[in-house]
Amino acid sequence: MNDQVEVRLRAALTEAGDTVQPVTLRALAPPQGSRVQVHTRLLVVAMIVLPLAVGAATLLRPTDRDSQLVAMGVMGMSPSRVLGPEDPEIAVYICEAQSPFRSCSGSHGATPQQIAAIEQALRAMPQVESITFRDQQTTYELFVEHQANSTLAQIVEPTDMPESFRLKMKEDTDWTPTLEAAVALPGVSNVINEKCISEYLAGDSDNSKCSVGVIFR
Amino acid sequence: MEVELLSIGEPGVRASVDVAAIFAAHQLGLVRLALMMVGDRATAEDVVQEAFARTHAGRKRLRDPDRALAYVRSAVLNGCRSVLRRRVTAVRRAVPYEPPVWSAESAALVGEDRREVLVALRGLPRRQREALILRYYLELSDLEIAETMGIGASTARSTIARGLAALGRVLGEGGKA
Numbered sequence: 514m515n516d517q518v519e520v521r522l523r524a525a526l527t528e529a530g531d532t533v534q535p536v537t538l539r540a541l542a543p544p545q546g547s548r549v550q551v552h553t554r555l556l557v558v559a560m561i562v563l564p565l566a567v568g569a570a571t572l573l574r575p576t577d578r579d580s581q582l583v584a585m586g587v588m589g590m591s592p593s594r595v596l597g598p599e600d601p602e603i604a605v606y607i608c609e610a611q612s613p614f615r616s617c618s619g620s621h622g623a624t625p626q627q628i629a630a631i632e633q634a635l636r637a638m639p640q641v642e643s644i645t646f647r648d649q650q651t652t653y654e655l656f657v658e659h660q661a662n663s664t665l666a667q668i669v670e671p672t673d674m675p676e677s678f679r680l681k682m683k684e685d686t687d688w689t690p691t692l693e694a695a696v697a698l699p700g701v702s703n704v705i706n707e708k709c710i711s712e713y714l715a716g717d718s719d720n721s722k723c724s725v726g727v728i729f730r
Numbered sequence: 731m732e733v734e735l736l737s738i739g740e741p742g743v744r745a746s747v748d749v750a751a752i753f754a755a756h757q758l759g760l761v762r763l764a765l766m767m768v769g770d771r772a773t774a775e776d777v778v779q780e781a782f783a784r785t786h787a788g789r790k791r792l793r794d795p796d797r798a799l800a801y802v803r804s805a806v807l808n809g810c811r812s813v814l815r816r817r818v819t820a821v822r823r824a825v826p827y828e829p830p831v832w833s834a835e836s837a838a839l840v841g842e843d844r845r846e847v848l849v850a851l852r853g854l855p856r857r858q859r860e861a862l863i864l865r866y867y868l869e870l871s872d873l874e875i876a877e878t879m880g881i882g883a884s885t886a887r888s889t890i891a892r893g894l895a896a897l898g899r900v901l902g903e904g905g906k907a
Contacts, residue, residue: 518897518898519866519894521843521847521901522847522862522866523867525841525843525845525848525850526766526863526867528841529765529831529844529848530765530766530867532771533758533761533771533774538775539775541757541778541779543753569764694863726890
């Protein structure tokens with residue numbers, strides 16, 4: 514019967530296990546590299562990837578052990594990107610696991626079904642001309658490319674990056690309904706009008722109107 | 731635009747689990763678990779060290795402290811899987827650092843019967859092998875095994891049953907031939 518097999522298996526495993534004794538165990542080395550908590554990393558990433566006009570002073574609380582990194586994030590917020598005429602204007606960010614945004618709280622990131630539903634909903638919008646998906650790896654590569662600060666580039670990992678849909682919009686349409694409808698979709702963390710950001714950087718616009726739904730939890 | 735910045739370092743929002751403490755407390759068991767999977771002790775210790783480094787500092791913060799050990803076991807299990815995958819593809823080392831625990835050359839394991847069981851175990855499909863080790867070495871429940879392996883409890887149960895039957899066949903005991 515299987516009883517006998519169980520007995521032999523237990524005995525064999527026990528004996529194999531006993532070959533490792535505590536006294537001879539190699540000590541665990543203290544972990545190398547970043548001790549920065551994932552939440553802070555994601556927050557910093559969010560601030561840079563999504564060019565948010567967050568008041569730096571609000572963030573910098575000296576008691577926070579990660580405040581230095583956050584400060585780096587704030588400094589890195591001024592993006593160098595200039596939107597070309599062919600570039601998609603709207604970025605719809607997808608909730609990743611442990612996203613720092615309130616719209617994503619309670620989830621472990623958007624599910625594949627949610628992402629598919631988001632795409633479907635975006636494609637159905639009349640103001641949208643075309644849609645592309647930007648994955649974590651691509652976002653990471655762009656991040657590292659734009660991020661002269663190598664310390665930050667070393668700390669973050671591709672999996673920290675949010676995925677996003679990029680919307681190329683039709684000209685002479687009102688984008689507001691798209692922005693508002695997109696941010697309400699389950700699994701969307703927030704929506705950024707990158708054209709608006711680009712204009713803001715050129716001094717032509719008020720940055721406060723460039724993003725929808727940005728609330729950190 | 732409304733921005734609320736409440737979260738950084740705010741206590742109580744998320745229970746934090748000290749991964750380092752868990753590894754320290756369970757290092758021996760984790761190394762032994764890895765040993766069953768990968769065969770040699772040096773690799774087993776490497777796997778645990780690596781799992782420790784990867785999970786340290788809240789790389790993956792656990793919301794539920796009760797699940798911390800299961801999470802850490804999973805990390806070790808995943809490390810073992812990576813090692814085994816690499817071994818399949820990588821060029822073998824010219825000189826093995828240490829003979830596998832189930833090999834005839836291993837001086838560590840004395841009993842011939844023990845060796846036979848381990849060799850048979852090693853021949854099982856990966857999931858069956860993992861499930862059997864988690865059950866018969868760590869004596870985990872179906873639920874704990876399911877959690878560690880990232881599968882359903884009923885799958886864990888059936889995997890154990892199939893693994894045990896397969897092992898019995900190989901060892902020439904019970905069941906169908």
